Amino acid sequence: MSKNSLDAFKFDQTTEEIDASKKVKIGIIGTGWIAGAHLEQLLQMPDAEIVAAADIVPGKAEKFFADNNVDASNIKFYPSHKELIDAGEVDAVTICTYNATHAECAIYALEHGMHVLLEKPMCVTLDEAVAIRKAEKASGKILSIGFQPRFDDNMKMVKDIVQSGALGDIYYIQTGGGRRHGIPTPFGTTFIQEDTGVIGAMGDIGCYSLDMVLNAIGYPKPLTVTGYTSNFFGKDPEYFTADGKPAEYADIFGVEDFAAGFVRLEGGIILDFRIAWAMHLDTPGDTIIMGTKGSLRIPSTECWNGTIGGDLKLYQRVAGKDVCTEFPMLPPRAHSGFYYKMRSFLDAVKTGGKAPIPSEQIIINQAIIDGIVKSSKLGKEIEIEIPEI
Ligand SMILES: NC(=O)c1ccc[n+]([C@@H]2O[C@H](COP(=O)([O-])OP(=O)(O)OC[C@H]3O[C@@H](n4cnc5c(N)ncnc54)[C@H](O)[C@@H]3O)[C@@H](O)[C@H]2O)c1
Numbered sequence: 592m593s594k595n596s597l598d599a600f601k602f603d604q605t606t607e608e609i610d611a612s613k614k615v616k617i618g619i620i621g622t623g624w625i626a627g628a629h630l631e632q633l634l635q636m637p638d639a640e641i642v643a644a645a646d647i648v649p650g651k652a653e654k655f656f657a658d659n660n661v662d663a664s665n666i667k668f669y670p671s672h673k674e675l676i677d678a679g680e681v682d683a684v685t686i687c688t689y690n691a692t693h694a695e696c697a698i699y700a701l702e703h704g705m706h707v708l709l710e711k712p713m714c715v716t717l718d719e720a721v722a723i724r725k726a727e728k729a730s731g732k733i734l735s736i737g738f739q740p741r742f743d744d745n746m747k748m749v750k751d752i753v754q755s756g757a758l759g760d761i762y763y764i765q766t767g768g769g770r771r772h773g774i775p776t777p778f779g780t781t782f783i784q785e786d787t788g789v790i791g792a793m794g795d796i797g798c799y800s801l802d803m804v805l806n807a808i809g810y811p812k813p814l815t816v817t818g819y820t821s822n823f824f825g826k827d828p829e830y831f832t833a834d835g836k837p838a839e840y841a842d843i844f845g846v847e848d849f850a851a852g853f854v855r856l857e858g859g860i861i862l863d864f865r866i867a868w869a870m871h872l873d874t875p876g877d878t879i880i881m882g883t884k885g886s887l888r889i890p891s892t893e894c895w896n897g898t899i900g901g902d903l904k905l906y907q908r909v910a911g912k913d914v915c916t917e918f919p920m921l922p923p924r925a926h927s928g929f930y931y932k933m934r935s936f937l938d939a940v941k942t943g944g945k946a947p948i949p950s951e952q953i954i955i956n957q958a959i960i961d962g963i964v965k966s967s968k969l970g971k972e973i974e975i976e977i978p979e980i
Contacts, residue, residue, distance in 0.1 A: 611637035615940050618643035618681040620672045620696050621688035622655035624778040625710055629685045630659055632933045639937060643681055645669040672696040676703045683940055686710055689787040690794050694719035701726040701734065708936045710737040712798045713953045715789040717961035720954045724980045727950055735936045735946040736953045738802050739928035740897035744921040746803060748903060752887055753807040757905060759884025761808055761860050766800045766878040768895025769867030772833035774825055774848060776840065783825060785845025793850045793960045797866035799897030801956045804878060810952045811857040817972040818963030820847035824869035852963040
């Protein structure tokens with residue numbers, strides 16, 4: 592991970608026609624690393640007007656705009672999400688705070704009648720996800736969760752293949768990914784501290800793997816989970832980062848750097864999941880979706896971040912022959928997934944449309960992560976129950 596990581600979110604200038612006569616007034620909550628990507632996309636959208644920003648670190652929000660060479664004379668600054676929301680001057684907020692404060696910021700915004708684009712992971716526990724869903728339902732506002740890989744054509748191809756029925760009945764899925772040296776501390780330690788990150792590799796990259804396969808198969812409910820989490824690398828005082836420097840964060844490392852889960856889903860499907868920020872291995876394997884009529888292999892990437900690492904392969908038996916159909920990687924779209932995640936949110940706000948990445952799906956993602964944490968602590972399989980909302 593490097594400072595250049597943000598380059599992954601850069602995109603071409605838009606050529607799409609956007610109706611700028613109706614502007615959406617936006618407040619950015621949390622002006623750290625990922626807020627830079629939000630800002631970059633919003634600045635390209637003629638119908639987005641950034642009117643407010645908040646950060647709990649004094650002066651950080653003001654510096655954020657100065658560092659990004661943005662004229663902030665029309666932007667009001669606030670010391671936390673509460674004051675920004677209480678001021679009531681925005682239609683929508685993008686929540687870019689660390690995981691620990693996703694729920695309180697999202698709930699407060701929804702309760703005050705604002706649309707919300709909430710960074711992933713949705714939050715850190717199932718209880719929080721339920722509370723967010725309740726606030727969303729009571730508000731009637733749009734809540735979209737920030738899973739930009741959904742807007743990648745290759746990710747859509749995975750779903751299209753699965754939904755075509757070519758796999759028959761799906762019975763087993765293996766997914767996840769990992770990095771040999773990928774504990775993310777490019778701009779600070781909020782990902783790895785318990786009080787800010789709360790969950791580690793699962794909330795950072797594991798949630799992408801879960802979304803890839805669960806979205807492809809229609810987000811069935813999870814029934815039971817056997818989970819495991821560990822942090823052998825993060826807590827190792829002699830651990831070295833990818834560039835060979837001492838990591839020097841063992842004493843503050845408070846989340847998991849590896850997690851695994853064996854999940855039974857509705858419909859008799861087994862989901863076998865593992866995710867690693869650090870390991871003595873190149874990759875814990877490709878994603879595979881196995882069905883009664885065919886199986887799909889989705890190559891992993893070296894630095895798993897929710898993008899697909901190579902051509903998809905569909906294995907079937909046709910006319911008595913074992914065959915394999917390759918689906919070559921599709922070229923990138925005109926803009927990055929990050930652009931479309933924000934564009935689709937703004938469009939939904941302007942048209943009163945549906946949330947592009949709905950929380951009713953992502954609550955299932957969160958329930959699995961929550962189940963892995965709880966099962967790991969208890970050391971046994973547990974049942975997952977998602978209350979009706
Ligand atoms: N979609 C992606 O590709 C992507 C990439 C990186 C990070 N993220 C997600 O974005 C979130 C933030 O990550 P980051 O690396 O930018 O973290 P960060 O620590 O750099 O920034 C978070 C900021 O939020 C501020 N903050 C916390 N609580 C606040 C509150 N109540 N009101 C106002 N400000 C508050 C903090 O002071 C900090 O400046 C994480 O949940 C992470 O998972 C998503």
